[in-house]
Amino acid sequence: MKTLELEKASRPLSEYAEGLDSEPLVITSDRKPVAALISLKDVDKESLLLSLDLAFMEIIRRARAEVRRGQVYSLEQVKHEMLTEASAPPKRRTRRRRVSR
Numbered sequence: 776m777k778t779l780e781l782e783k784a785s786r787p788l789s790e791y792a793e794g795l796d797s798e799p800l801v802i803t804s805d806r807k808p809v810a811a812l813i814s815l816k817d818v819d820k821e822s823l824l825l826s827l828d829l830a831f832m833e834i835i836r837r838a839r840a841e842v843r844r845g846q847v848y849s850l851e852q853v854k855h856e857m858l859t860e861a862s863a864p865p866k867r868r869t870r871r872r873r874v875s876r
Contacts (some may be wrong), residue, residue, distance in 0.1 A: 778803050788812075 779791070781804045791800060795814040802810040815823065825831050841847065848856075 776801055778808075780804070780806075781809065 777798055778801045781802055784791070784802070791812055794800075795812060797814065799811045799813040801808050802812065
């Protein structure tokens with residue numbers, strides 16, 4: 776990953792943007808990341824918005840933690856569960872009777 780110390784940035788932002796490829800340019804201050812300049816070439820709006828959504832990132836964080844703990848399902852397990860649910864008879868809904876007073 777390319778980094779640029781903020782105090783050493785001497786060119787216009789447009790020049791840094793022109794030099795972007797698939798790798799982001801992380802801008803640091805005292806060696807700590809403070810911003811990133813990324814190319815949006817071939818990135819759709821939905822993917823960009825999801826990557827910036829804190830609630831979505833929390834879902835990803837929890838999912839990664841589950842994987843680290845070994846709490847995963849194989850593709851075969853998922854298929855079996857989905858096919859079992861799909862072939863089960865629908866649950867019967869009961870109607871409530873209106874009580875007149």
